[in-house]
Amino acid sequence: MSSYKNQGVFIVKTIYKVKAYHAGNKARADVDSVFDQFSHNYIHNYSVDNNLYLNNGNNKNIKYYLIRSINAVRTFFEFRKCKNKVLLMHYPPLFPAVLGDNISFLYKNNETVFLVHDVDSIRYGTDEKKDIDVLNLAKVVIIHNEMMAKKLVQLGMTVPYIVNIHLFDYLVESRIEEKKYKKAIVFAGNLGKSVFLRDWIALERNYDIDLYGMDFPAECTQFDKVHYKGQEPPDTLPLKIDGGLGLVWDGPQTDTCGGMLGNYMRYNNPHKFSLYIASGIPVIVWNDAAIASIVKQYKIGYCINDLREINQIMDQISEKEYHTLQLNEKNLQQKVIHGGFLKDAVVKALAYVRE
Known part of the structure; x- marks a missing residue:
């Protein structure tokens, strides 16, 4: 792994304001921990929905929208300067819609590797084209299993290389007693x-x-x-x-x-x-x-x-x-x-x- 460090590999890192007690944050945090073993170069995403730490998501006030707008602008210009790199990214990325539909340049200007957490069009029956159009901008997509790979190809995914992760990791630092x-x-x-x-x-x-x-x-x-x-x-x-x-x-x-x-x-x-x-x-x-x-x-x-x-x-x-x-x-x-x-x-x- 050390041979890849500092050789044009960048990680798109989301800046979280709080820790949450749910598996979604754990899954992404574990992926970040493994990505960190391949590079310490980061492109920062500041635009995670800040209702996580303002008013517990209720009564979205002027402060909420102001901070959200500033973070979106910071993220846009952070991404704009990234070219000709290898990007390790989560999919779906945690971008607000105002950014998500306007940053295809990030994937096109770099060799993008997506780690897929979920595919909402399969999960919830939403617009398949939205998922496929973004995934097809990647060089490599890391997916859950062969069944997911077949389904995405059936829906129109034409990514050059697909990697099957087989199992998601669940990092644990402490010793686990036999159950x-x-x-x-x-x-x-x-x-x-x-x-x-x-x-x-x-x-x-x-x-x-x-x-x-x-x-x-x-x-x-x-x-x-x-x-x-x-x-x-x-x-x-x-x-x-x-x-x-x-x-x-x-x-x-x-x-x-x-x-x-x-x-x-x-x-x-x-x-x-x-x-x-x-x-x-x-x-x-x-x-x-x-x-x-x-x-x-x-x-x-x-x-x-x-x-x-x-x-x-x-x-x-x-x-x-x-x-x-x-x-x-x-x-x-x-x-x-x-x-x-x-x-x-x-x-x-x-x-x-x-x-």
Whole structure:
């Protein structure tokens, strides 16, 4: 990696004003930490929405719009001076619309490498052309998996080189203790947005549910075997999870991952999947999810079609089998917590750009 440092590789660095307790910031911060190992040259993006630190996003006043405008202008001129560099960037970039539609010159004037976090046109059904037009300005795109690559090519992406990251990293600096065998399902994330949660909790179950995250639905406390563990900073959450199996599920239903968000799992590598691997617990995922192939290949958990199938898993899983799944996961865990997957992807991307 050191051979790339200071050889025209620049990182587009977003300046954050506050730290947030959600996975989106953790994912981007981890990517920045790995990017930093390839270069210490930065192009700064000051234009992140400053409602993060003004009035908690409420009552956007004159000060809000003034600072936002100044930051947008600073960012525009910062980008304008960048030419003939290799850029490592997040996608989607955190630019306000006033900038986002007017900085194609940044991608055109440089050899751009995008690390894709999400593709909103697939996730929410928004304008596909908007995503594809920007991605096609890149030299290299680092994507989640082969299913996402095929989908983007189908939608019109013609990037010269595509790199499959396989798994998102989840950096952890502290030592992670081995997690204990227990008949519990861990679910972490934005609980208020997890529409299936209420119906799942209401099912007849032979296992406990441990919930971590924001916006816990208060009505869920009326059900047995439901334990709200609170909202933990993403960096320390793998240390707090004490055992069980991690669930990756989305959409409004319990019998499948349906709706737009459920369907997105066919193409997405959810960050919570990496969280569970970093934590050292086996996983349960939807059988039609893109990540199901990883679960099957490495034998690190179970793939299901319906959340009712978890009862049978819990009836059959022994402590010995649980520890076998953990052992199978160990190499992935070590690579995830040390940034190994993105490092490998960036090395491939830069090697292509240098050809």
